[in-house]
């Protein structure tokens with residue numbers, strides 16, 4: 314198979330979908346890998362590294378897309394890339410389609426088989442989302458602490474406090490991978506941390522993990538309203554896989570926060586959970602202020618720590634890419650239930666239920682759209 318790796322074009326997206334070591338593995342299996350010139354530079358991998366690994370360096374993105382059977386990316390294609398879509402192309406990347414209706418339509422209309430990293434699922438876990446959620450969660454506490462500083466628009470508090478002065482309060486909504494990693498850093502910084510989740514079992518696990526270093530609360534509108542009002546830093550980390558994120562923090566709740574508080578809505582890639590987060594922000598222009606509260610809503614947070622993120626991401630994506638390249642997409646999907654759950658679009662159909670529901674399409678099972686003739690496990 315020919316596998317293409319274009320340069321990421323989203324604002325400050327410095328990650329790349331394959332490291333030279335990933336190239337070595339694909340080439341050892343007899344595949345050709347085309348890497349766009351300088352695609353790895355933001356992550357510290359130069360063209361020479363890819364050439365030595367066995368890749369071919371291609372000058373223009375359009376030629377990478379045109380020649381490849383499978384495109385590996387990090388972020389969802391942007392509108393300027395939709396023209397490169399072609400029938401039968403396999404696209405393996407983060408997609409977050411419930412928040413990207415025009416992308417879903419373009420993939421569907423062009424007959425692309427689109428496998429979303431974020432919905433590949435195994436034993437209730439999301440193995441291709443987890444490493445970037447670990448990164449974004451850890452960053453969320455760090456970024457929040459930074460924007461609480463007065464010169465950055467915040468109220469001018471230090472999360473740890475100092476002897477004789479209160480610690481800062483951090484509220485984390487969603488106690489999964491992002492939430493847990495955010496809490497780890499916030500607790501490490503010495504903050505007073507509350508984690509809210511819908512799942513009582515998850516709250517028990519968090520209680521075991523953090524002990525008396527955190528307060529856990531079940532998710533309901535009353536608990537959310539009270540914890541948001543008290544928070545200096547609110548970190549939003551809720552996920553319903555594949556679906557648009559629910560609005561859990563209303564405008565009135567934001568108004569109840571004290572001036573100079575900070576919201577980091579990590580769940581923005583699925584649409585965000587805060588009513589006043591009305592647009593995605595960028596690393597170039599990461600925050601805006603509403604009701605006196607600093608809002609941060611960058612959808613590619615790990616792109617800022619690209620070296621760490623690229624290696625963490627490709628550690629988990631390459632084994633799946635090898636299966637697709639070795640077996641072809643139909644056989645790979647038929648034989649791997651986790652990968653099957655990643656298929657969001659195939660042969661002009663939307664094959665992930667939550668995406669079809671949220672965007673108003675008819676849901677067509679992967680078996681019907683892609684696996685006709687292949688026995689599914």
Ligand SMILES: NC(=O)C1=CN([C@@H]2O[C@H](COP(=O)(O)OP(=O)(O)OC[C@H]3O[C@@H](n4cnc5c(N)ncnc54)[C@H](O)[C@@H]3O)[C@@H](O)[C@H]2O)C=CC1
Pocket residue numbers: 431442443445446449486487488489490491492509510511512515532550551552553559561578579580581582583611612613614615
């Ligand atoms: N902005 C960025 O750069 C990045 C964003 N993300 C996003 O962060 C979000 C969270 O991801 P993960 O932590 O990996 O997901 P996860 O599945 O590990 O955790 C989500 C948690 O939300 C909880 N939850 C669901 N409904 C809830 C509700 N109504 N109230 C409270 N909790 C609720 C679940 O029980 C679960 O514990 C996702 O949207 C993910 O795509 C991840 C990485 C980077």
Ligand SMILES: CC(=O)C(=O)O
Pocket residue numbers: 388407431442445446582612613614615616
């Ligand atoms: C999860 C995701 O979309 C990201 O890492 O950018």
